[in-house]
Amino acid sequence: MEHDDLNHILVKRAAPPRAPYDLAERIIHAAVSTIPSRMREMSFLEDFRSLFLIPRPALAFACAIAIGIIAGFQTGEGFSSVPDWSSFLDVNEGGWL
Amino acid sequence: MASTEDSDESLMRLVRQGSHQAFAILVRRHTDRFYAAAFRLTGRAGEAEDMVQEAFLKIWQKPDLWKDDRGAKFTTWFYRILVNQNIDQLRKAKNMTGGDVLELIPDGRETPEGETVLNDEQQRLERAIASLPERQRTALNLCFYEGLSNAEAAGVLGVKVKALESLLMRAKTGLKEFLNAKDNRLKQGERYGT
Numbered sequence: 213m214e215h216d217d218l219n220h221i222l223v224k225r226a227a228p229p230r231a232p233y234d235l236a237e238r239i240i241h242a243a244v245s246t247i248p249s250r251m252r253e254m255s256f257l258e259d260f261r262s263l264f265l266i267p268r269p270a271l272a273f274a275c276a277i278a279i280g281i282i283a284g285f286q287t288g289e290g291f292s293s294v295p296d297w298s299s300f301l302d303v304n305e306g307g308w309l
Numbered sequence: 310m311a312s313t314e315d316s317d318e319s320l321m322r323l324v325r326q327g328s329h330q331a332f333a334i335l336v337r338r339h340t341d342r343f344y345a346a347a348f349r350l351t352g353r354a355g356e357a358e359d360m361v362q363e364a365f366l367k368i369w370q371k372p373d374l375w376k377d378d379r380g381a382k383f384t385t386w387f388y389r390i391l392v393n394q395n396i397d398q399l400r401k402a403k404n405m406t407g408g409d410v411l412e413l414i415p416d417g418r419e420t421p422e423g424e425t426v427l428n429d430e431q432q433r434l435e436r437a438i439a440s441l442p443e444r445q446r447t448a449l450n451l452c453f454y455e456g457l458s459n460a461e462a463a464g465v466l467g468v469k470v471k472a473l474e475s476l477l478m479r480a481k482t483g484l485k486e487f488l489n490a491k492d493n494r495l496k497q498g499e500r501y502g503t
Contacts, residue, residue, distance in 0.1 A: 218481055218484060218485055218488075221430065221434055221488070222434070222449075222453055222484075224430060224431065224434070225431065225434050225435075225438075225454070226431045226435075227345075228344075228345040228348040228349055229348065229354065230341060230344075231340050231341045231344035231345070231358070231361070232358065235340050235344060235358060235361065235362070236336050236337045236340040238362070239336050239340065239361070239362050239365045239366065240329075240332070240333045240336050240337075242362065242366060243329065243332055243333075243336075243365070243366060243369045244329065246366070246369065246370060
C-alpha cells in the first residue's frame with residue numbers, strides 16, 4: 213500500500229457522531245450546581261484569611277509607629293522628663309525596699 | 310461582560326474571575342468539537358460524553374489551571390486535558406483488569422441505538438486504528454482528524470516535534486501492515502457505535 217493510498221483511506225474514516233443535543237446545556241447546568249459550594253468555600257476561606265491580612269503592611273507599620281510616638285509624648289513629658297519616683301516610694305511604704 | 314464574539318482566551322480570563330456566562334459560551338462553542346475528539350479517543354459514546362463533561366467541569370472548578378502567559382491556545386490546552394483523562398482512564402481500567410491496556414481499547418464495534426453503519430472499508434480502518442498503541446493513535450487523531458499542527462500535537466502529548474513525527478510515521482506503518490493483512494475485517498452488518 214502506498215502512502216497516498218493510506219491518506220486516501222484515512223480521509224474516508226467515518227465522521228464521529230454528533231454530541232447529544234443537550235450535552236452542552238447539561239454541562240452548564242452541572243457547573244451552576246457547583247457554584248454555591250464553590251462560592252461558600254471561597255468566602256469562608258477568604259473571610260478567615262482576611263482576619264490576618266494587613267492591606268498595606270508598610271503604611272500600617274509606619275502609622276503604628278507615628279501613633280505610638282505621638283501617644284507617648286502626650287501621656288508622658290517626653291524624653292527629658294525626670295523619672296517620677298513618688299509612686300514607687302508610695303508602694304515602698306511597707307519598708308520592704 | 311462576556312460576549313459570544315470574545316476569543317476563547319478572553320473567555321477563560323473571565324472564567325478565572327468566576328464568570329459563569331463566559332463558561333457557558335465556551336461550552337456551547339466547543340462541546341461538539343471536543344465530543345468528537347473524545348469519541349475518537351475512546352470509541353465509546355458514553356465515555357466521550359463523561360470525558361467532555363468532566364474536563365469542562367474541571368476548568369470551571371479550577372480555572373487557575375489555565376496559564377494565560379504560556380501563550381497556548383485554549384483548544385490545544387483542552388485537548389491535553391482530554392488526552393490525559395483518556396490515559397488515566399486506560400490506566401485505571403488496566404489496573405482493575407490487570408490486563409494489557411491495548412486489549413481495553415474499543416474497536417468500534419459498539420452497537421447502541423442510532424449508530425452510523427460503516428461500510429467494509431471504514432470498519433477495517435476503525436479496527437486498524439484501534440489496534441495502534443495509544444500514543445500513536447492519539448497522535449494520528451490530533452494531527453489528521455482534529456487539525457492540529459505537529460507542534461500543537463507535540464505540545465498536547467508532551468513530546469518534541471521529532472518524536473511526534475516518529476509516532477505518526479509508526480502509526481501509518483502500523484496501519485498499512487494491519488490493512489494489508491488478511492482476516493482483520495469486522496463481520497458484515499456490525500456497526501460503529503454512537
